[in-house]
Amino acid sequence: MKRRDMLTSLGVAIAAAPAARLIANEMQGFPHDMALDQAFMPKPASSDGKYQVLTREIDRRTIAAVFDRLIPEDALGPSATQAGCVTFLDGQLAGAFGMGATLYRAGPKAVGEDALMQKPQFIATPRERYETGLRALEAYAQRTHKASFSDLDAQQQDAILAGMEKGSIELAPEVNTQAFFELMLANAREGYFADPMYGGNKDMAGWKMIGFPGARYDYRLYADRTGEDLGLEPVSLIPKA
Amino acid sequence: MANKRPKADVVIVGLGWSGSLMAEELTRAGLNVVAIDRGPWIDTSTHTPPAVDPDELRWGQRKEMLAPPRDNTVTFRNHDGQDAAPLRDYGIFELGAGVGGAGYHWAGMAWRFSPWDFQVRSRTIERYGRAKAQDGEMQLQDWGVTYDDLEPFYDQWERIAGISGKAGNIKGKIDAAGNVFEGPRSRDYPTPKLKTLRIMELFNKATTDMGLHPFTIPCANISEPYTNPLGVTMGACTYCGFCLAYGCGNFSKSSPQACIFPVLVRRPNFQIITKSCVTKVNKAADGKTVTGVTFADEHGRTWEQPADIVCLTAFQVDNVRILLNSGIGKTYDPRSGTGTIGRNFSFQTVSGADMWFEDEQINPFIGTGGLGSQIDDYNGDNFDHSKLDFIGGAGMLTLARDGAPIAKANALPQGSPRWGAGFKKAYAKYYRNYGTIFNQGCSMPVKAATLDLDPTYRDKFGVPLLRLTYDYAQSDRNMAKFTMDRAVEIAREMGAAHVSGFNFADKAFSTAVIASDHVIGGAVMGDDPATSAVNPWLQSWDAHNLFVVGASAFPNNAGYNPTGTVGALAIRTAQAIHQNYVRNPAPLA
Numbered sequence: 026m027k028r029r030d031m032l033t034s035l036g037v038a039i040a041a042a043p044a045a046r047l048i049a050n051e052m053q054g055f056p057h058d059m060a061l062d063q064a065f066m067p068k069p070a071s072s073d074g075k076y077q078v079l080t081r082e083i084d085r086r087t088i089a090a091v092f093d094r095l096i097p098e099d100a101l102g103p104s105a106t107q108a109g110c111v112t113f114l115d116g117q118l119a120g121a122f123g124m125g126a127t128l129y130r131a132g133p134k135a136v137g138e139d140a141l142m143q144k145p146q147f148i149a150t151p152r153e154r155y156e157t158g159l160r161a162l163e164a165y166a167q168r169t170h171k172a173s174f175s176d177l178d179a180q181q182q183d184a185i186l187a188g189m190e191k192g193s194i195e196l197a198p199e200v201n202t203q204a205f206f207e208l209m210l211a212n213a214r215e216g217y218f219a220d221p222m223y224g225g226n227k228d229m230a231g232w233k234m235i236g237f238p239g240a241r242y243d244y245r246l247y248a249d250r251t252g253e254d255l256g257l258e259p260v261s262l263i264p265k266a
Numbered sequence: 267m268a269n270k271r272p273k274a275d276v277v278i279v280g281l282g283w284s285g286s287l288m289a290e291e292l293t294r295a296g297l298n299v300v301a302i303d304r305g306p307w308i309d310t311s312t313h314t315p316p317a318v319d320p321d322e323l324r325w326g327q328r329k330e331m332l333a334p335p336r337d338n339t340v341t342f343r344n345h346d347g348q349d350a351a352p353l354r355d356y357g358i359f360e361l362g363a364g365v366g367g368a369g370y371h372w373a374g375m376a377w378r379f380s381p382w383d384f385q386v387r388s389r390t391i392e393r394y395g396r397a398k399a400q401d402g403e404m405q406l407q408d409w410g411v412t413y414d415d416l417e418p419f420y421d422q423w424e425r426i427a428g429i430s431g432k433a434g435n436i437k438g439k440i441d442a443a444g445n446v447f448e449g450p451r452s453r454d455y456p457t458p459k460l461k462t463l464r465i466m467e468l469f470n471k472a473t474t475d476m477g478l479h480p481f482t483i484p485c486a487n488i489s490e491p492y493t494n495p496l497g498v499t500m501g502a503c504t505y506c507g508f509c510l511a512y513g514c515g516n517f518s519k520s521s522p523q524a525c526i527f528p529v530l531v532r533r534p535n536f537q538i539i540t541k542s543c544v545t546k547v548n549k550a551a552d553g554k555t556v557t558g559v560t561f562a563d564e565h566g567r568t569w570e571q572p573a574d575i576v577c578l579t580a581f582q583v584d585n586v587r588i589l590l591n592s593g594i595g596k597t598y599d600p601r602s603g604t605g606t607i608g609r610n611f612s613f614q615t616v617s618g619a620d621m622w623f624e625d626e627q628i629n630p631f632i633g634t635g636g637l638g639s640q641i642d643d644y645n646g647d648n649f650d651h652s653k654l655d656f657i658g659g660a661g662m663l664t665l666a667r668d669g670a671p672i673a674k675a676n677a678l679p680q681g682s683p684r685w686g687a688g689f690k691k692a693y694a695k696y697y698r699n700y701g702t703i704f705n706q707g708c709s710m711p712v713k714a715a716t717l718d719l720d721p722t723y724r725d726k727f728g729v730p731l732l733r734l735t736y737d738y739a740q741s742d743r744n745m746a747k748f749t750m751d752r753a754v755e756i757a758r759e760m761g762a763a764h765v766s767g768f769n770f771a772d773k774a775f776s777t778a779v780i781a782s783d784h785v786i787g788g789a790v791m792g793d794d795p796a797t798s799a800v801n802p803w804l805q806s807w808d809a810h811n812l813f814v815v816g817a818s819a820f821p822n823n824a825g826y827n828p829t830g831t832v833g834a835l836a837i838r839t840a841q842a843i844h845q846n847y848v849r850n851p852a853p854l855a
Contacts, residue, residue: 050540050564052307055531065313067324095685101694127334129354131723138351141343144778146354183686190684210685218671219323234690235697237631237671240320242515243504244632251464252627262321 067262070116070224077119078152083173084159085111088209090175091162094182095213102234103227110216113225117212118152125150145204158205161196222263232259268560268570274300274537276843277559277573279544279588280580282367283829284815284836286522286530287426288577290496291840293533297848300571301536302561304543305333305364309523313364314513316506322670325512331371332511333361340583341720342777344737346600352723352731353777358613360511360783361581365540366522368581369829373510373635373667374486374519376429377826378420378834381413381449382646386710386822389647390657398657404739405610405713407821410793410802413449416834419841421452423833424484427520428492428500431455431484445481447642460489460503463666464628465701466639472759478641483663486520486829487634496529507668509635519635542569545729547576547592547812556594556809562727574851575843578814579836585818586717586788587732595799595808600714600735606799606807608717610790611734612823614782615660615707615742617750617769621762622679623699630700631669636827638665644749645825646708656744660707661825662753674700679764701762703753707746707771709786709823710739717788738771746771784828789818791835803854804839810853815839 071077079085092105092114102108117123130148139145147154162185166174170181177185188194189206196202216225218232220240226232232239239259247255276292278285278301289299308314324330340359341350353359362368382389387406390399399406433454434444459482462470466482473480487503494500503518517524530536541564548557548570558572578585589595589607598609640663642648651657675693677700678684682692720733738746750767757765770781792798795807804819806812815836817828824831842854 050306050542052531052538052540053534053536055528056307056309056312059312061315061318062308062312065308065318067318067321096690097687099687099690101690122328127329127336127356129335129339129352131352133722135349135351137349141348141351141776142353142778143774143776146351146778148354186685213685214675215323215327215672218675219327220321223323232671234694235671237669237697241631242316242320242506242508244506245502245504247629248461248463248505248632251462251467251629253629254627255629262317 067222068120069222069263070112076115078123079111079115079118083163086173086175087159087163088114090182091186091209092213094179094186095210096217102230105213105217107227108217108230109225109227110213113216113219113223114212116224117215118155123150123152145201151208154205154208158196158200158208161200165194165196221261229259229261268568270570270572273558273572273574274298275573276300276575276577277302277571279559279576279578280304280367280584281365281522281538282362282579282581283369283522283833285367285577285579286526287423287833287836288579288815288840289536290526290530291837292844293530293536295844296535297844298535299537300539300573302539302542302544302559302571303365305362305540307538307540308364308366308370308513309527310513310515310517314515316515319512319515320506320508322672325508326670327672329356329511331363331513332356333363337726338584339731340777341723341731341733343733343735344774345714346735350720350733350735355778357778358780358783358785359583359777361584365538369521370513370523371511372829375636375827375829376424376427376431376484376486376520377830378449379413379824379826379831380447380646383708383822383824384409384412386657393647394652398651401741403712404741405711407610407790407792407797409821410791410798416831416838417449417452419834419838420830422837423830425456426494426496426525427486427833428457428488428494428525429455429484429486429520430457430460430489432459432482434481442479443481445640445642446479447645447648455484457489457492460485460487460634460637461505462639463632463637464626465664465666468701468760469639469664469703469756472756473641476756476759478643480639480641483636483638483640485634485636487636488518488520494525496526498525498528500524503634505632505634507631507633507670510667543727544580544588545591545727547578547588547594549592549594549809554809555811574811575847576812578812579816582785582788582816582818583717583732585814585816589789589799589814590719590732591729594806594812597718598716600716603713606790606795606797608788609797609799610711610787610821611715611717611736612709612711612786612820613736613775614784614823615709615738615746615771616705616781617660617707617746617753617767617771618702618704619750619753619757620677620766620768621701621703621757621760622696622764623701623761624763626699628698628701629669630674630698633666633668635667637667638663644752654744654748656741656748658708658710658741658745659825660705660745660749662703662705662749662756664701664703669697671697677702680766701760703757705746705749705753706782706825706827707742707749708825710742711787711822712739734777737775743771784817784823786817786820786823786828789814790821791819792821801854803842804835805854811851813839813843
């Protein structure tokens, strides 16, 4: 570039008319449409009682049994399934999370990848991992106890879950058992503590258990009352949770 | 063949903090500016109002406000004897998914670096001798700017962003109500510091009793209504705690949207092209300049945007990747120490202590993304290192950020059950009794660290991914251990019944382990073209009409969050362009 070209260009810049609109995403001026972008609204769990991903009853029974050992019913609150966590999981697996929509899934998956990253990584989607994982867990129960996982007693279920957590049990060669346990634990907790609009945390039971006031947006009235039990009732993003 | 757009005076690549600050300066000076951003247009009231924002699952866990790794990830290995693997899920790279960049979802800690951070090499040699600065592993180099050079631009950025804080040093006059260790400021913050919440009260008392110097972290979650010099008005923060990884629905977290866009986007000499990804800067035949950029729109069509001046203002890793994919400059070779593109990646060396009380009401749900108390007694060179086996230190802070209940379910005293009735019992008690001390440690560059192009993995356009080779400097590891021990002492002094020290630097670094999201370097600034990619005006040594702006320019990372320094550098560069460069388009002296 010659210096003179540059100066010429800069000189005419201010007078130059804005370029013609050439491509779809060209913006000039502030957008006039100030309405809420509907594409940005949250997508609540389906409330028609139909399952979209967990369509096999045996899978639902297995995951329900697992979830209710991870978060059992007691004086502090309902169990995970009572709070809606299976409905929650189905909704999540039916959406972007289940499809692994945000993951980089291009191969190859290298042999030492997980050790290098210090974290297991997957090309499989969470939906696929649940499908193989739940079937492998049921097959494991049949193999070791000649019964469905959901029909085992709490102690037997806990022993299997603890083995999965520690890595002392391998459900099947194609299942990263420890990682599958962590996936189920993470999703159970999410269902129990996420906004009720996603199908779990029924009656905001998870939030009441710990004292989280939910989707509140202004604590200025309370911020100076440090160290006090404020006794705030939780609120959800949906008016009736 | 590429479609060609009309020529612009300046093309801005990435409309985050750097891009929007520069665009504001340059359009105000009358230049015709086109900004190209990979993400869509998003704004506070239309996309993240209070009816959408307080949703931990969606923003905190699913991270919908971040650019997905699917589109834009980095491969990683610890050393060059390994094959790098792509980071497949979210990790330490928290790029924005729309206009505003990471400036839309950031937490809001609004720091200046200390004077020492810009001159680590020369000041270490001066105080401790050459051996301490040249340990064979670290690759220290001064920035070519000093704190004093940057002070007016820090001040300007704080005014635009409305930062809330209390000065500890105004023109050399020390005030113990602020940070007594900070560099001299020309004036106080534009808005007063935020409230002191419960965990901060405990931290402030303990550290004061220990002879340390606590102060409130300067925040971009602002304390009172404020109108900035551009005429844009912000509202007071409501302490809702939905900040980091969230958009603010309240116009009270400083962001390009809240502070700049209302003015910038209305200017007739400014255009934005959204959902369009710049893949390359185009070199001129003369070998000394560039002619513009090539980008792909959302339909995959290729476009050329010619411009007299190109400003790369994308996230750190993207700035470096675009340079490498454009063949601009020489790629850094760690064996010979030559080349500059990809040199001096650094991170943030993090340790600290988690603590649990028995009968507190921390009320963690009241907070703001950047709020907390900090001590700088063990940061930078604020303490004597002559008998220590490291340089630098950490900002040691306690967070009053959020009470996000899914994330906090992991924060239980050691030995607590992670599931079952025992988990419920522990969490019901300790949710309101948990606190943390986070040591945000400096990160010193090492010779062996590189950013180059991955030979195997590509993005959806078929463009090679960036490959990171990195592990912590031993000096940083020693620093993290030292500051972890101090954090444990403070936590005990605060009266915690259970204290667990943690140290991310006691094992190998990994991009999947989210110790921090502050990634730095790769196109660093300096006054020597042999060791820096850009000069102290962030002007490429290899093409004088190319400016590479952002944390990619930091030769080392400080014990503070980077955004304030990113903002100050961007304003300084933009002013150099319209005050000097356009009159004499040549390397700036």
